Amino acid sequence: MLAALRKGTSGILAKAFIGLLVLSFAVWGISDIFSGYSRHSVATVGEVEISPQEFQRDLQLQMRRFGSRLNRSLTLDEARALGLDRQVLNALINRAALQNLARELNLGIADTAIAQRLMKEPSFQDSSGRFSRAIFEQLIRANGMNEAMFLLRQRGAYVQDQITGTIAGNLPVPRTLIKAENIYRNQTRTLKYFTLTLDHIEPVGEPSAEDLQKFYEGNKAKYSTPELRKLGVIALVPDEVAKKIDIGESELKAYYEANQAAFRKPExxxxxxxxxxxxxxxxxxxxxxxxxxxxxxxxxxxxxxxxxxxxxxxxxxxxxxxxxxxxxxxxxxxxxxxxxxxxxxxxxx
The missing domain is CATH 3.10.50.40 (Chitinase A; domain 3)
Structure with missing residues (x-):
């Protein structure tokens, strides 16, 4: 499979085409995610269609990830202001471009190979280093997916890795880098030196009082003791301070009424x-x-x-x-x- 892939992408023109294809979609945007496309698909790359449901699912997943950092749900307007809709669409287009190429090259990956990779994934292992199905299911649920959705995405990701890894791994090393490495490892120099002993230095003699004073004035910091002070510290520990603060029921109720949104979970x-x-x-x-x-x-x-x-x-x-x-x-x-x-x-x- 990899041999066929390398043959199909080994040419300079093929590599340039793939790079331009992915990069062009990476910077491609749309004026509005709710207009400009059919209701059957958000975008089409070759024979691969990106459905509104796929776009909606990935955007919701990205919104939940950002929301977890903010400890609150992210609204659609906030997501659009952050550019999450375009980031998700660009990522889906890049993925579709690679999927389309994989179909043309008849690439695939066996179920056993997928299983072996998942078994070795550290994120799904317990403290003993073994695969834990409980951890696996917990993580994919936390990312808004079921097992079938996750395995389908992993299959696509592994096939895409074959494309990108093969292309990147077959790039020639620049001559400038080869030359620099050769110079660093193999270049030699002739070094001449001589040894200077105390016999070659004229005696300094005893310094005068004026010489000592002048040296001291120019190096006072070396002969000064740093200023020292006693410091008293009061530790303000929230739990300890809270014990000494008496808050009335009316104050608690007023604060709750003014901040209800912070104490309520949306339906x-x-x-x-x-x-x-x-x-x-x-x-x-x-x-x-x-x-x-x-x-x-x-x-x-x-x-x-x-x-x-x-x-x-x-x-x-x-x-x-x-x-x-x-x-x-x-x-x-x-x-x-x-x-x-x-x-x-x-x-x-």
């Missing part, structure tokens, strides 16, 4: 959605569910995978589409919505 719901190309298709699916079909059956008929069906357990502020968020948080538990015309697509919730 979170586990949300599933099925996207449709238009309202007509969504209405037909809604009527089919009302006639007795299950939500999951309709999702499979519309080629929605299990990983794309569930958005996750989210707060209202974490949802990308405010229209969909309003409907999702107005439904009762297990209630199915009528067609919702969101900013990304028309959906059933």
């Amino acid at each position: 979170r719901r586990t949300i599933q959605q099925i996207p449709f190309p238009d309202v007509k298709a969504a209405q037909a699916a809604y009527e089919k569910i009302q006639a007795g079909a299950s939500f999951e059956e309709v999702a499979k008929e519309n080629k929605v995978t299990d990983e794309d069906l569930t958005l996750g357990t989210l707060s209202k502020a974490e949802m990308l589409d405010p229209v969909v968020a309003d409907v999702a948080f107005s439904l009762a538990a297990n209630e199915i919505s009528k067609p919702v015309e969101g900013q990304l697509s028309t959906v059933l919730l």
Whole structure:
């Protein structure tokens, strides 16, 4: 496999093309993440399409990572102000470009090779250095993924590593670097020296009082004792200070009323959605569910995978589409919505 890859990417033109392809997508932006593309895909690279659900899932994951640093949820407006939407889109485009190339070169990786890499991953090992399934599941859940989603991404990442690693590993070493290394390791010099002993130095003689005074004036710092002071320290330890402060109930209540947001956790719901190309298709699916079909059956008929069906357990502020968020948080538990015309697509919730 690697031999075929090296053959397909060994030429200078091939390497230049791949580099320009990835770099051009890395700096490519869009004016608005909610306009300028079809409801079936955010972007298309060759034969690889980036779906709105994939973009939404990665953006939510990135927002949760930033939110964990701030100890609060990150709003969509804050994410857009930080440029997270464009960072996520650029990363997906780069990944799609490499996936497209991998398909053209018929690259792949065996399940056993993926398993061996995961077993050796330090992040998934316990204190004894062995693979821990509990730690593995905990970490992928913390990153908003299930096992199937994680393994699919790892498979793509390993194949992409074959491309980038092979290209980088086959680059010629610059002649300037080779020359500098050769000079450092192999260049020789002829060194001449002589030894100077005390016999070659004229006697200094005894210094006069004036000489000593002059030397002292020029080197006072060497013969001075530094200034010393006694220092008293009062340790203000919060726990100890708190014991001596008496706060009344009225003061506590007033502070709570003024800072309620800091003491409340936003409502979170586990949300599933099925996207449709238009309202007509969504209405037909809604009527089919009302006639007795299950939500999951309709999702499979519309080629929605299990990983794309569930958005996750989210707060209202974490949802990308405010229209969909309003409907999702107005439904009762297990209630199915009528067609919702969101900013990304028309959906059933």
